[in-house]
Amino acid sequence: MPPETLTPERILEATEDVLRRYGPAKATVVDVARVLGVSHGSVYRHFRTKAALREAVTERWLDQAHAELSAITKGSGPAPERLREWLATLFAAKRRKAGVDPELFATYLSLAAENSTTVERHVETMVGQLTRIVEDGVAQGEFAPTDPAPTARAVWDATSLFHDPAHAGQWTAPGIDDAFATLCNLVVRGLHA
Incomplete structure (x- = not known):
């Protein structure tokens, strides 16, 4: 049986395994x-530097929630309900990542600190999705007239406890789900027309 073709996706999967095993340092x-059974030169043909590989792994990790959140953003239905669903989906995804594989989560925190431009792009994507929901809410008369982009950024900042990895230790605390629901209610009420 011929060896499996070396692809960027296979390299990223192997990199996750290595990071989980050894940590970023x-x-x-x-x-x-070695995990892939190839020379390190073969890996460098796909990712020119170790930094590029680490950045790609970080981007892949951050992008995992984009598709599901994008579907909510582009969906139909009342903007307040979509906003709640979007925030809840983001919180659940972050909590899942932190709880299912805490070693890899800690590694990604370290990598994210190294790759600030990757994180900035991720945040801009997230705020862009929130902006679209706010725009839809304003256009449908469900939200009060507002400048959608700064409003979306304010929602992002206000909900950071529930998505910023710096707060991961609090995501399993007693009452966190009630705190999340309370904040979502406050945000939606604040946006209502």
Whole structure:
């Protein structure tokens, strides 16, 4: 049976395994190549530097929630309900990542700190999705007239406890779900026309 074709996706999957095993400080491109059964030069053909590989892994991790959230953003239905669903989906995804694989989550926190431009792009994507929901709410008369982009950024900032990885330790605290529901209610009431 011929060996599996080396693709960026396979490299990123192997990199996640290596990061999970060794952590970001000790993981090397050679370790990734060894897992794949190829030379480290083969990995470098797809990712020119170790930094580029780490950035791609970080971007992949951050992008995992984009598709589901994008579907909510583009969906139909009342904007307040879509906003609640969007925030709840984001919170659930972040909590799931932190709880299912805490070692990899900690690794991604470290990588995200290194790759601030990747994180900035992620935040801009998230705020862009919120902006669309706010725009729809204003256009449908469900939200009071407002400048959607700064309003969306304010919603993002106000809900940071429930999506910023710096707060991951609080995501399993007693009462966190009630706190989330209370904040969502406050945000939606604040936007209502």
